Amino acid sequence: MDDVTVVTQRLQTRRDLTTAAVRLFTERGYDETTVDQIAAAAGVARRTFFRYYQSKDDVIFPDHDDTAAQVAAVLDEAGEDEDPLQVICRGIWQVMRMYVADAELSVTRYHLLRQVPALREHEKAVVSRYERLLARYLLERAERETAQGSHTVDRPLLAEVSAAAVVAAHNHVLRQWLRSGGQSDVEAELEHALSLVRAGLANFSVDAGAQQPETLVVTVAHTGRTPSEAVAAVRAALASQK
Structure with missing residues (x-):
């Protein structure tokens, strides 16, 4: 054999x-x-x-071990130049494909879980591994970038928040699909949900907390002063901020 x-x-x-x-x-x-x-x-x-x-x-939950391995493979194979949010969105697609692969079983199991609290709690523990996988990937990416010169103490928080947002979007679409009996257009709905998450996280990512160089803003106004007097006033104002 x-x-x-x-x-x-x-x-x-x-x-x-x-x-x-x-x-x-x-x-x-x-x-x-x-x-x-x-x-x-x-x-x-x-x-x-x-x-x-x-x-x-x-x-x-027969397929979660294999699916977790597939998600990990997607993350491991991602290029360093890829947007990390795009990468974790691609990873979460592996989970949705697992459910869709056997829609009848997934829908039947969904209704069963609603009736058995013990199984529902077990499901939460099983599914939480995906969030941990995504958060770990984001944090590892951030740590590699930190080694290259950037730094922020907020990255662990931002990594967890970003991973949680992507998983929440996936779970929302999944529940809607399961409630429809597996009849809704889950691919289009998930892509739409993830696009909203990416847009919302565009300015709130693992890099958002990186320390940015201070920016000096100079305002020019008509004050009736001579150029030399204006320069002296600016210098005095800057000195007072030190």
Whole structure:
């Protein structure tokens, strides 16, 4: 059996376990469903279940590990000359594609999560890793630029705020799509949402807090003074500001 076949079979087994779990949770209830029942419904042994998932909570979210790796790859492969906001927006697209790839499962799972608080909390913990990935990328970019001469103590804050904004936009569009039963134009809506975020963050990015050189503004007005008197007045005013 070649490696491709093995990987395909593993992915199918993961998906079969997830499909079985979602169906049983919906039909019987989350608390009433056991790991043994999920494994039996998927046609595998109990020990096979635990080779793929640590608990029945994890089985609901089969693709997040792979998707997180894909997001990390997008960030790692980005060029140093690319706009960091564009890069993290490209990264968050990987998450949306994961949900859209199996719309029926995603919609069914969405309705299930609304009914089971434990799963909803588990989802929040799982999804938060994307925000951490994006924030870490922004901060690492900022630190590399700091090493080249620029500096700001605000960059950790700005990195987290920017990452949170991008993830919030994604989650807003995702919820709208799930509520529509997977029928809305999610690609256009996400691109629109991210464009709004990029515009809003244009002057509030990981570079926005960089210390800028002081700017001297000179105002010229008709005062009736001679040029030498005006120069003396400017010098006196500047001296008073030191």
